[in-house]
Amino acid sequence: MTSSSQDYTLAMEPVRIGQPASPPAPQGDGLGFSFSGSGAAYFRIWIVNLLLSILTLGIYSAWGKVRSHRYLYGHTRFAGAGFGYHGKPLAILKGRALVFLVLLLLAVTQKSSPGLHTLIYLLLLPALPWVVVMAMRFRLRNTSWRQMRFNFRASTMDAVGPFIMGLIITVLTLGIGFPYARHMQQRFLVNNAWFGNARFEMLKCAGDYYRVYFRASALGLLMLVLFGFIGGLYSSIISRLVSGHLSGISLLLLGLAIYLGVLLLWMSIGQVVRDGLANVMWNHILLESNGRLHRFESSMTLRGLMNLHASNALLTLFSLGLYYPFAKLRALRYRLEHLKMFPDEDLAAIRARPQSSRSALGDAAADGFELDLGL
Amino acid sequence: MSLPGSYMDGRNPASRAVMLQRDAHHLVFTDGVHTHRYLAREVEFEAGLPGLPDKLQLPDGGVIEVASEYRCHHLSGGLPLGVRLLEWLHSGWQVLAVLALLTVIAVWCGYRYGLPWLADEAARRTPIAIEEQMAAPTISLLEKTNSIRPSQLSQARQDALQALLMQAVPKGSHYHYQLRVVDSRDIGANAFALPAGQVILTDQLVKVAKNDEEIFAVLAHEVGHVEGRHGLRGLIQYGGLSLAVTLFSGDTTPMLAVAPIMLADMKYSRDFERDADRYAFRALAARGSSPCVLGHFLTRLGGADNAATSLLASHPGSEERSHPDGQQCPA
Numbered sequence: 001m002t003s004s005s006q007d008y009t010l011a012m013e014p015v016r017i018g019q020p021a022s023p024p025a026p027q028g029d030g031l032g033f034s035f036s037g038s039g040a041a042y043f044r045i046w047i048v049n050l051l052l053s054i055l056t057l058g059i060y061s062a063w064g065k066v067r068s069h070r071y072l073y074g075h076t077r078f079a080g081a082g083f084g085y086h087g088k089p090l091a092i093l094k095g096r097a098l099v100f101l102v103l104l105l106l107a108v109t110q111k112s113s114p115g116l117h118t119l120i121y122l123l124l125l126p127a128l129p130w131v132v133v134m135a136m137r138f139r140l141r142n143t144s145w146r147q148m149r150f151n152f153r154a155s156t157m158d159a160v161g162p163f164i165m166g167l168i169i170t171v172l173t174l175g176i177g178f179p180y181a182r183h184m185q186q187r188f189l190v191n192n193a194w195f196g197n198a199r200f201e202m203l204k205c206a207g208d209y210y211r212v213y214f215r216a217s218a219l220g221l222l223m224l225v226l227f228g229f230i231g232g233l234y235s236s237i238i239s240r241l242v243s244g245h246l247s248g249i250s251l252l253l254l255g256l257a258i259y260l261g262v263l264l265l266w267m268s269i270g271q272v273v274r275d276g277l278a279n280v281m282w283n284h285i286l287l288e289s290n291g292r293l294h295r296f297e298s299s300m301t302l303r304g305l306m307n308l309h310a311s312n313a314l315l316t317l318f319s320l321g322l323y324y325p326f327a328k329l330r331a332l333r334y335r336l337e338h339l340k341m342f343p344d345e346d347l348a349a350i351r352a353r354p355q356s357s358r359s360a361l362g363d364a365a366a367d368g369f370e371l372d373l374g375l
Numbered sequence: 376m377s378l379p380g381s382y383m384d385g386r387n388p389a390s391r392a393v394m395l396q397r398d399a400h401h402l403v404f405t406d407g408v409h410t411h412r413y414l415a416r417e418v419e420f421e422a423g424l425p426g427l428p429d430k431l432q433l434p435d436g437g438v439i440e441v442a443s444e445y446r447c448h449h450l451s452g453g454l455p456l457g458v459r460l461l462e463w464l465h466s467g468w469q470v471l472a473v474l475a476l477l478t479v480i481a482v483w484c485g486y487r488y489g490l491p492w493l494a495d496e497a498a499r500r501t502p503i504a505i506e507e508q509m510a511a512p513t514i515s516l517l518e519k520t521n522s523i524r525p526s527q528l529s530q531a532r533q534d535a536l537q538a539l540l541m542q543a544v545p546k547g548s549h550y551h552y553q554l555r556v557v558d559s560r561d562i563g564a565n566a567f568a569l570p571a572g573q574v575i576l577t578d579q580l581v582k583v584a585k586n587d588e589e590i591f592a593v594l595a596h597e598v599g600h601v602e603g604r605h606g607l608r609g610l611i612q613y614g615g616l617s618l619a620v621t622l623f624s625g626d627t628t629p630m631l632a633v634a635p636i637m638l639a640d641m642k643y644s645r646d647f648e649r650d651a652d653r654y655a656f657r658a659l660a661a662r663g664s665s666p667c668v669l670g671h672f673l674t675r676l677g678g679a680d681n682a683a684t685s686l687l688a689s690h691p692g693s694e695e696r697s698h699p700d701g702q703q704c705p706a
Contacts, residue, residue, distance in 0.1 A: 037425075044471070146390065149436070348388050
């Protein structure tokens with residue numbers, strides 16, 4: 001393992017906090033992340049999971065998630081070792097049942113009693129910080145590297161600020177404050193994450209968050225204009241071919257093309273933003289253990305991400321979803337191969353801390369509400 | 376029998392080579408300093424993941440990774456039943472093919488029979504008050520967008536049409552029927568029913584009709600929708616389809632699911648139309664009219680259908696609807 005000549009100590013903390021929003025430049029080669037799994041093997045896990053989940057009305061999905069996560073984590077390799085996933089199927093099933101009941105209640109009340117529907121939403125809102133904390137706790141405590149568990153050490157009350165305030169800021173600024181709120185939430189999630197007795201910290205980088213959102217929306221707008229142009233051209237050609245009238249079938253084809261185009265755009269831009277933000281995040285993360293700071297470097301590019309996600313979306317669509325597991329692995333491999341760690345000492349010096357019991361309730365709740373935790 | 380493995384205690388990242396043995400109830404190994412003993416039933420087996428070593432998760436947070444050329448099958452006593460079952464399910468393409476076939480059959484049965492049955496049972500148990508609440512937003516939406524105006528027909532004519540509607544209502548109906556005749560260029564010659572007995576009929580349709588029997592046929596069709604609780608059942612079926620597709624499409628975008636859901640829902644819609652047609656045929660026959668009246672009138676209203684788009688249509692083709700219960704009508 002590499003060792004840097006610079007010696008960071010806890011005594012230097014004021015310097016670190018007062019630093020501008022960029023960590024010290026990486027030195028040496030760093031330790032890379034990689035993925036050693038195969039698409040064919042993961043496809044089989046995915047398809048069996050899907051089929052059995054349908055046949056068992058969703059009950060198997062908890063076991064399927066554990067198997068799929070164990071495969072993906074196990075093949076995610078860093079410094080010669082894979083990661084481990086320790087989530088228990090029954091805990092996941094309980095959480096999913098709760099989420100399913102809430103969604104069912106929302107669906108039933110939507111048409112029959114709008115008053116009750118709104119009331120349930122209002123009751124769910126204050127539960128958001130709880131859901132976030134439970135989900136992160138479940139996810140990190142059930143993740144290990146060399147059998148050492150990660151941890152998330154924050155209370156529900158700690159999450160009220162970033163999540164409820166973040167929501168209020170977003171609404172009051174008509175969305176302009178949204179990247180700032182996301183940045184605040186992400187820092188909360190990272191700053192309470194631990195690996196054994198080593199603590200993660202994310203430096204402030206709200207400006208970079210705005211840059212990602214700005215570039216992605218510009219890209220989206222450009223593609224929309226391009227797409228409108230192609231659509232217009234297509235429809236004018238069709239209308240000439242059939243003498244001013246659109247026949248039923250060609251109208252249908254045009255509608256389908258527009259639908260697929262918008263869908264592709266939607267699918268890829270969302271993923272590009274997510275990975276773009278993750279890229280910024282990793283470049284501002286420090287891992288502090290025994291008074292030393294380990295840095296990360298992520299070198300994903302907007303162009304690379306756009307190529308990756310647009311081709312993934314295209315292939316997934318035209319394979320009627322069968323390419324999905326391959327697309328997922330391809331994206332995972334891309335992320336990992338662009339990520340490096342620059343340790344400041346031997347990582348073997350990190351030790352575990354004792355931790356308490358765990359529940360999957362928050363994890364499934366977060367899945368059900370499609371909460372993006374970005375880690 | 377002993378297996379080579381690598382032991383990590385979960386408290387520091389170092390690993391140690393160990394030799395693993397099993398007696399009747401215990402796993403035993405020594406890391407060079409201490410001998411460890413764990414009850415076998417408290418150990419969790421992680422086996423059979425392609426390209427990964429089998430793992431024995433120990434109850435105190437430690438783990439033994441069995442070297443990849445061995446698998447933990449070799450331990451006497453073997454693997455627990457659940458783990459073996461999961462391994463078998465992932466074992467080959469034959470099992471996968473059987474699973475796929477079973478799934479196709481299950482999905483088809485659920486779609487064709489399961490969900491409609493569930494929606495019917497749920498609708499039967501739903502109070503009429505809820506159906507009345509469902510209808511209210513549609514009426515106010517039509518009024519707000521100015522797409523309907525008061526009818527140009529005389530009050531006497533409207534009363535006669537209301538009386539005609541009541542003739543199509545079965546004896547002992549739970550619903551309170553009310554006809555609203557409206558003038559609407561946007562809707563055109565049409566009629567529709569809202570849940571719980573509101574039937575809306577346009578002046579334009581009344582004008583196209585050659586006689587009251589044709590209007591009766593259309594009103595009876597709408598009564599068929601109300602009596603069959605098609606509004607509520609349709610809503611439940613659409614909700615069921617959405618829920619199923621959303622749950623099983625996983626973390627793909629919800630937009631991807633919209634098209635298949637709507638396509639699948641169209642079949643349900645056509646089934647409801649056929650159901651309402653059958654009600655109208657019976658009502659026409661009961662007052663001594665020919666069931667052919669409905670089909671003739673609908674053909675005149677709708678014009679020709681395109682056979683290629685029939686799978687996407689919310690209503691069956693006019694051709695099919697002109698054959699009440701398969702019988703031939705005079706042209």
